[in-house]
Amino acid sequence: MSTLDIHPDRRHYRPSDPADPALLLDARTVAEALVERARREPAAVAYYLPDEPEADRRITVSDLLVRAHAAGAALIAAGVTPGARVCLCLDTSAPLLAGLFGAALAGAVPSVLEPPLTAGRRELWLDRVRHIAAVAQPAVLVCDDLLRADLEAALDGSGVTVISPPFGYGAVAQPVLGSRPDDPAFMQFTSGTTGAAKGIVLSHRAVFAAAAAIGGGGPFLDGDVMVSWLPLHHDMGMIGATLTPFLLSLPSVLVRPMAFGSKPDRWLRLIHEYRGTLSPAPNFAYRLVTAVARRTDLGELDLSSWRAAFNGAEVVDAATLHDFLDLTARYGFHPRHLRPCYGMAELGLAATFSPVGTSPRVELLSRSALTEGRAVPPESDDDAHPYVSCGVPVPGVKIRVADESGLDAGDARVGRILVSAESMMSGYLEGAGAANPVLELHDGWLDTGDLGFQLGGELFVTGRSKDLVILAGRNYQPQPFELAAETVAGIRPGGAAAVGVLDPATGTERLVLVVETKHHRDAGMCAATADEVTDVVSRRTGVRPGRVLVVPPRTLPKTSSGKLQRPRVAALVVAGTIG
Structure with missing residues (x-):
């Protein structure tokens, strides 16, 4: 690879350039943020979509506003009213972004559902869609035309209207820009690791608080570019890689998850091409890309621009970190830029990031003592196991580790991880689309269901209690x-x-x-x-x-x-x- 491989918009970028913190837009809703950005910087790039047709690969803020108006008008024509729910069953694409921001202009509450990955899994996918539709009770579901007949049959009698892009050239006559801070803004459905998918409701206040926490904990800087292949139905893909950069006036490079699944090294090549500075992924992705890259010719790959490689969404493995750093050192990536983290959809996304400017912290602890709930040094090499720190709370988030009685477990003791933050969800949607979601707190703290311990102010996550x-x-x-x-x-x-x-x-x-x-x-x-x-x-x-x-x-x-x-x-x- 050479400088000719760098995207024209990014050839001027230098990793050493000083930069100020990226500032959160002065807006109350995503719709208001879109209108304000279009007024202030219409020519700024909002999203790069490398896998889309030529006309959709570089979407400016003014272009996004036009597309959102068309999508919002189509949703309203299909029966969407302010406060109604909309499900967007589309892969990462220009229509999905148009539908997301179009729903916001219409005052609706959107959520993103994944399309089926393979034809063989379509029946399982339809079962998930039926479940989510029963919980969310959307007025409209948007899907590709090839899926429309199956979805109409699956949702027959539910009252859900199914429509497909393209959205045409309409406009929302009266955009809903001002809402109360605690009104619902977005729904996120959990992946269903330990049960059926649950609907998480985030208010406008929570979405902006989550963006502020992520931007401050990064920190995200002027000139940053997000690169992500993560699915937008997942909180790391939607909140972390799509909405947060937009609300901080930063561009995102978004490709479909299958672009990573079929060719993992594409992730690294995109960071090189766009001089990406921010890019998150789960631990398994770092393992997979390392394994593939070792047997692939990466040419003159340059990863020196990548200054925040967030690793979260599952327990972070020390061997994975070691192997990834061993691979990427030759391409200009520094260990201090690998950032283990911890978060969850119920919190908007981020709870902790590893401290800025430090290599990942790994502690060798007694494997046998951990089974008894104690994080202490090992007595022998055979008893040693490396545990990775997920760092310290991001701005606005508080963390506790509690014992079985709900009291603080104390340093180096395993317990249940509790969180509290302004970005916290309003609650879970209960069956039949309950109008008032239920949020169960313990003295203001949410029990995450995860286990971990603290050492010297840093959080170590050991796994799910149900696992x-x-x-x-x-x-x-x-x-x-x-x-x-x-x-x-x-x-x-x-x-x-x-x-x-x-x-x-x-x-x-x-x-x-x-x-x-x-x-x-x-x-x-x-x-x-x-x-x-x-x-x-x-x-x-x-x-x-x-x-x-x-x-x-x-x-x-x-x-x-x-x-x-x-x-x-x-x-x-x-x-x-x-x-």
Whole structure:
């Protein structure tokens, strides 16, 4: 690669250029922010869409306003009124952005649903859409024309009107720019890691507070460019990579998730091409891109512009950080720019970022003591396990780690992670589209359902409480078992699931590993793989699996954002319908 590969808009950028903090727009709603930006800087680029047709690859703020007006007018013509809900079932594209901002101009409350990834999973996807429609009760659902007939049939009798782009050339006669701060602004549906998807309602106040927290914690600076392949139905993709940069007057480069899934190194090439400075992804993406990049010629790749590589959405793995930094050092990426973080959709997005200007903090702690809830140094090398800090709270967010009685657990003690912030959701939508979402707090604190501990003011996240594997009274997180299994030849990153299954003979759970491999049809290789997984997991974790099941690729159930659904895996193991 050379400077000729750099996008013309970014050839002047130099990573060492000093920059002021990016300022949050003085607006009360996303619609007001769009109108204000179009008045102030109409020619500024709002979004780059490299995979779209030529006319849609570079969308300015004034262009976005025109497109949003057309989409808003189409929504109103289909029956949308102020306060109504709109579901946008579109992949990352110009129509999706037009629909998102068009719903805002119409005063509606939008949410983004993922389209089906494959034809074979269409029935599962339709079930998810039916569930979400029953909870959200949207007035209108927008989808591609190829999906329209299936969705109309699936939602028949629900009262939902289904429409498709293009939206035409209309305009919203009376844009809804001013709303009360606590009115609903956006709905986000959880990925359903441990159950059915839940609708999260964010107010206008919460959306702007989330953007302020992310921008301040980054910090996001003038001249920054976001690069993201994350799906917009996920909070990291929508709030982190799409809305926050826009509200801070920064451009985003957005490509479809499949652009990463089919060619992971494309992510790094886009950062090079657009001189991207900000780019987030889950831990599995850093593992996958490292594995692919090691066997791919990346040419003269230059990642020196990338100063905030956020790693979150799942437990951050120390080995992944090490391997990624080992790969990218030759391309100008510095360890201090790798930023482990922690957050959730219920909080808008961000809760903690690792401190600015520091390399990721990794602590070697006793694996056995952690099963008893204590974060202490190991007594031997065999007992040592590296744990990664997710950093300190971003501005406006407070964090607590509580014990079973709800009191502060204290430093170096594992407990439930509680959060409090102005960006917090209004509540979950309950069945049948309850008008008043319910938010259950404990003395003003939201229980995240995650477990972790604090050391010296920094948060370490160990996993989900519902994913715990309990063996002989000791609590184990599944990730160390899965990461160990994935080191076995033929098992790809993300192709292992560790669950606890009750053994009636012993009265306690036993550890079961389900691993995906392309060699699943060869009985001899399956047996050899299972034996090797057993040996490697035993050696690396000190716990011997009770059973290893070898299954075909794409067997493990995952959410729409790629997270393992371990409770479903456990249920399939118990039922004997997997492996």
